[in-house]
Amino acid sequence: MYNMITWLFGASFRERIAIAMSYTLAIVTIALGLQLKLASKSPNPAKWNTYSQQANSHLYDGLNPAKPIAMPVISHRGGDVPGIDEAGTLARLDYNYARGQRLFELDFSWTADDQIVVKHDWKERSEIPTLEEFLSESPTDHTSLSMVYDWLVAHPDAFVVTDCKKRSLAAAARIRMERPELVAQFILQIYQYKDFELVQSQGYQNVILTLYRCLVSESANRIADFAAEHDLFAITVPRSRSSDPELPRRLNQLGVPIYVHTVNDNETALDLQRRGFYGVYSDSLTTETVGRIAQRKPAEYPDKTVFQ
Structure with missing residues (x-):
């Protein structure tokens, strides 16, 4: 003054x-x-046209050329580690990768300082921690998104199926901006029809439509019509929809794999396959164990199965 x-x-x-x-x-x-x-904040998904693949084509030159194969088992939460109830995410990924798994579903949540970590939700906490606080609580068990990036770099034939219940589109945008070369190793789960074009415009070519949040009561015909018009990697349904014979029948006609979550016993997995469901999300089963029972032939899904 x-x-x-x-x-x-x-x-x-x-x-x-x-x-x-x-x-x-x-x-x-x-x-x-x-x-x-x-x-420093993620872009508003409503303005994703600013970040279109065409406008940023140089970011996609180095995308991982590996293509995921629809395996009969997706490891839920990275899969279990026998004898360790609360194994960390990286330990789960390492153990089940060694068992032959290549598709891993992980839950993601946002921290108080707008970072992404592997966490189902924060319901058991009175306050959401920052990234530093979360990692310091258990350095060997708690996992950040950047740690998942590093694991994927070391395992180029592995793929992460995302389950981000809040701000899922912003999370997809964050991944694409931070590590565009790893976009091909993320299989995005979407919860609404309208999300499909948004995530594909960002270079995510493998998309799973999961029904458990917004579309659990949607008719089989409506879901099948959407699958016929959009190139989905798969569709996932909760156990409550596994008694519906029409949906697997329609999707089998289209050649779109349909998964059920979460299934942890071979008998149920086998029964679901007999009724037309392609596979399951599981904590304990693997493609090898389920495949040994089912003996599904490749001709049923010539482009997507790994069974011999």
């Missing part, structure tokens, strides 16, 4: 220039700080 008064009442020309420059620098610094703060 003193400088401003001096400037107005009798400062020399050189002093006025110096004071004006100092105020200009302060304003520019504040503006840049605000811009960086805004840039």
